[in-house]
Amino acid sequence: MPFNHNDFYHRTLLRHVPSHCADALDVGCGGGSFARRLARHAGWVDAVDTSAEMIDLARTRSMGAGNIEFRVCDLMGIDAARYDFVSCIATVHHLPSFPDALERLRDSLRPGGVLAVLGLYREQTVSDWAISLSAAPVNLLFNAVTRKQAEVTPPVADHSMTLADIRTDADRVLPGHRVRRHLFWRYSMIYRKP
Template sequence: MQWRACPRSPPRLLRALQDFNSAHPWSHNACYHPGCYGSCRPGSVPGVPAAFAVAGAPTGLPTGPYDVITCVAALHHLPFAEALTRFRDQLAPGGTLVVVGCAREVDTVDRLLGVLSIPLNLAIGWLKNRGRRAAARPVSMTAVTRSPEMTFAEIRREADRLLPGARLRRRLFWRYTLVWRRV
């Protein structure tokens, strides 16, 4: 993870944070998985089949309809409007789209959430690794990363246009959530 901080942060402090995080890694996205998948795990509801598909979005998504589509820390790698439109069009009536995304930090709220996330990130990294240095980064943290280009305000505007009634929330750990139900 690249540490974002105010321009006046001492380089030694930033290096120390980076070193600690590298020694005690944890996936920021994993903490959102229970909220994304909730009760739709295979076998979680007796008599109701559940299947998972992993697909290249937006064009590699097999034709739906789908009851749930989740997109975790991937939307900022995709053409935003095209991906949301494809997800929307593939949802079954009553289906839900859940996005855990990353937005470019630009305002006071973004920076405040980022600053609050730093000590929490350190604490969770320490706890998840039981205070020991990790032998290696988790596989879930080896994907290519890309800094987000869109701000939260831009994401909200585009989501409002494409997904009327979508709920967007800024979250800790440099994330936001978007939830939309097709009626």
């Protein structure tokens, strides 16, 4: 498998799945790699993406997984107050409004449910750049080891928000959330609904 900066953080996100997770949702599921892992920790997984091509691919790759439903659906169309765990990996920056996307993700949780976002941030501060530069050799090494390219890549979008921008919106929409900066220009955001 080629090295994938998002898949690298799957285990980080899975640590936040509640112990009794009946219903989970993965938004922007792409080829379904996270949904398949999540299905081992949840009774049922809904996995949605706006790309019909990615949903077809995810279904093909997930034959045999009996507790996942993949469907074409926009984040803004997901059900409210339905899930114990919601993940959103490398997708939130595709939405036209970051705060609106966070609100919709939050509202899809049941009380006590957990939201886990993995996102990309734009470097702004000296420490942002230091971390990105320190990741460059690791990135080169991983890419060299896993030279093969993915056959189908999901749609991508530019990310323009800095960590400060992200925290400002999250403070308002997700009080009590925790944002952590990671290697490879990523951050994780964890929020538990009261």
